[in-house]
Amino acid sequence: MTKHTDVFAQTTDLIRSVGKKYKYKEDALEAFISPNRIVEVSLPVKINDKIKVFKGFRSQHNNVRGPYKGGIRFHEEVDRSEVMALSLWMTLKTAIAGIPYGGAKGGVIIDPKKLSEKELEELSREYTRKIFDVIGPLTDIPAPDVNTNPKIINWMVDEYVKIAKEKGLNFSDEALFGAFTGKSIENHGLDGREEATGYGGAVILNELAKKLGKTPSEITVVIQGFGNVGYFFAQFAEKNGFKIVAVSDSKGGVTDREAGFVDGLDVKKVYACKLEKGKISDCYCVGGVCDITQSKGLTNEQLLELDADILVPSALGNVITTENMKNIKAKAIIEMANGPISPEAHEYLSAKGIVIVPDILANAAGVTASYLEWRQNVEGIKTNHEQVLKELESILVKAFSDVWNEAQEKKEDLRYASYGIALKRLLGNP
Ligand code: NAD
Numbered sequence: 001m002t003k004h005t006d007v008f009a010q011t012t013d014l015i016r017s018v019g020k021k022y023k024y025k026e027d028a029l030e031a032f033i034s035p036n037r038i039v040e041v042s043l044p045v046k047i048n049d050k051i052k053v054f055k056g057f058r059s060q061h062n063n064v065r066g067p068y069k070g071g072i073r074f075h076e077e078v079d080r081s082e083v084m085a086l087s088l089w090m091t092l093k094t095a096i097a098g099i100p101y102g103g104a105k106g107g108v109i110i111d112p113k114k115l116s117e118k119e120l121e122e123l124s125r126e127y128t129r130k131i132f133d134v135i136g137p138l139t140d141i142p143a144p145d146v147n148t149n150p151k152i153i154n155w156m157v158d159e160y161v162k163i164a165k166e167k168g169l170n171f172s173d174e175a176l177f178g179a180f181t182g183k184s185i186e187n188h189g190l191d192g193r194e195e196a197t198g199y200g201g202a203v204i205l206n207e208l209a210k211k212l213g214k215t216p217s218e219i220t221v222v223i224q225g226f227g228n229v230g231y232f233f234a235q236f237a238e239k240n241g242f243k244i245v246a247v248s249d250s251k252g253g254v255t256d257r258e259a260g261f262v263d264g265l266d267v268k269k270v271y272a273c274k275l276e277k278g279k280i281s282d283c284y285c286v287g288g289v290c291d292i293t294q295s296k297g298l299t300n301e302q303l304l305e306l307d308a309d310i311l312v313p314s315a316l317g318n319v320i321t322t323e324n325m326k327n328i329k330a331k332a333i334i335e336m337a338n339g340p341i342s343p344e345a346h347e348y349l350s351a352k353g354i355v356i357v358p359d360i361l362a363n364a365a366g367v368t369a370s371y372l373e374w375r376q377n378v379e380g381i382k383t384n385h386e387q388v389l390k391e392l393e394s395i396l397v398k399a400f401s402d403v404w405n406e407a408q409e410k411k412e413d414l415r416y417a418s419y420g421i422a423l424k425r426l427l428g429n430p
Contacts, residue, residue, distance in 0.1 A: 015423070028427060043123060054123060056106065061088050065100055070367075071106070090102075096425075099395070108127055137175050192385045195235075196392060207404075221309065224300060226247050229336050233314060243264030247265060252298060255303070311333045317337060320345045320349075325348045334357045335359040335363070
């Protein structure tokens with residue numbers, strides 16, 4: 001079994017087992033699991049004066065609640081099974097967030113770092129031409145994902161708008177830009193999209209703290225990954241009064257652990273140092289760490305095992321597994337990365353009473369912000385930065401509360417409850 005079929009199998013196994021307990025019929029669950037449509041496209045692009053043909057996919061999983069929605073990734077390991085699994089996750093995620101979308105995912109098998117900028121632009125435009133007929137502002141709305149960014153999305157939407165006008169599609173100019181989200185702010189994008197996912201995670205952290213009966217200043221937080229999600233999570237959580245006691249990137253991290261988590265790190269200073277030095281593990285002397293006599297750097301493995309209240313994996317999948325689950329000391333985990341805890345480790349940690357906020361709830365603010373961007377383009381509802389954060393907060397607070405209450409009622413964990421809620425919203429009552 002490849003890594004990707006593994007992820008698909010794990011997700012579908014969970015849907016089957018949760019669905020069965022909710023008394024959905026087996027055939028209804030099987031019909032739900034399989035994507036409505038998977039489009040496979042050939043992408044000829046001139047590389048060094050020679051045409052090379054790349055392969056791309058778009059998996060449109062489900063559109064019962066609204067247009068298909070999901071990112072496009074450019075990666076060597078993309079395959080059909082991966083986009084299927086990720087499109088299914090998107091269907092669940094949009095249902096849990098309660099936004100009027102379905103789920104989709106796209107991908108191209110390519111290492112984008114091997115292409116020149118011109119070649120990358122041509123590949124992005126060719127992919128758009130090939131999937132043009134199956135996407136659109138009211139049909140399927142792609143966005144950035146791994147190795148794709150606003151610049152790439154700007155090329156794609158430009159190509160989309162050009163063809164749509166040639167074909168005389170019946171949309172206003174602004175609505176045509178709603179065919180993609182994750183555009184740059186100057187190009188009909190959303191002011192607030194960049195920090196949305198990390199911000200949403202920090203909102204979830206606030207809600208979780210209330211459920212744990214603690215104030216932010218009493219809670220210590222450890223964050224693995226200091227990219228888009230990890231950094232903004234850290235910044236907003238610190239602003240809300242939580243103590244961020246350790247952060248890391250791929251090369252390792254820093255902590256004020258030896259001082260007993262007294263003050264926490266100064267997140268902005270650590271970030272500025274990372275930008276300057278290239279990696280966090282070279283940043284012992286910023287963010288208060290220098291003042292602490294016994295401070296030290298640490299590996300990513302050590303970071304995951306710190307004795308802090310809340311652990312926030314925000315980098316990669318499968319970082320907590322049977323290998324290290326017995327060493328995890330956190331009282332709660334917020335899964336900001338997709339799939340950071342293996343199913344066996346999830347079962348073990350949940351049985352020990354560790355509260356785990358599942359990825360499809362914890363990082364749902366990204367797609368929710370995409371919805372606000374799309375709404376601005378298609379429905380003309382303008383939303384400024386402050387309003388974006390406010391609306392994200394209210395959507396995330398409700399989603400968390402729905403899942404928490406369901407878990408209490410069913411006496412199950414939060415992942416079970418979030419799958420249960422998604423199934424009810426997608427399939428109706430059993
Ligand atoms: P990013 O590339 O901006 O940052 C990733 C961070 O992880 C970097 O700090 C990197 O140094 C670190 N990292 C890489 N390998 C590591 C390792 N072996 N150990 C520890 N740290 C490591 O990516 P991102 O956008 O912040 O996304 C992080 C995760 O969140 C991914 O799983 C992504 O799928 C998920 N996610 C992101 C969004 C979003 O809006 N950006 C939305 C939903 C889910």
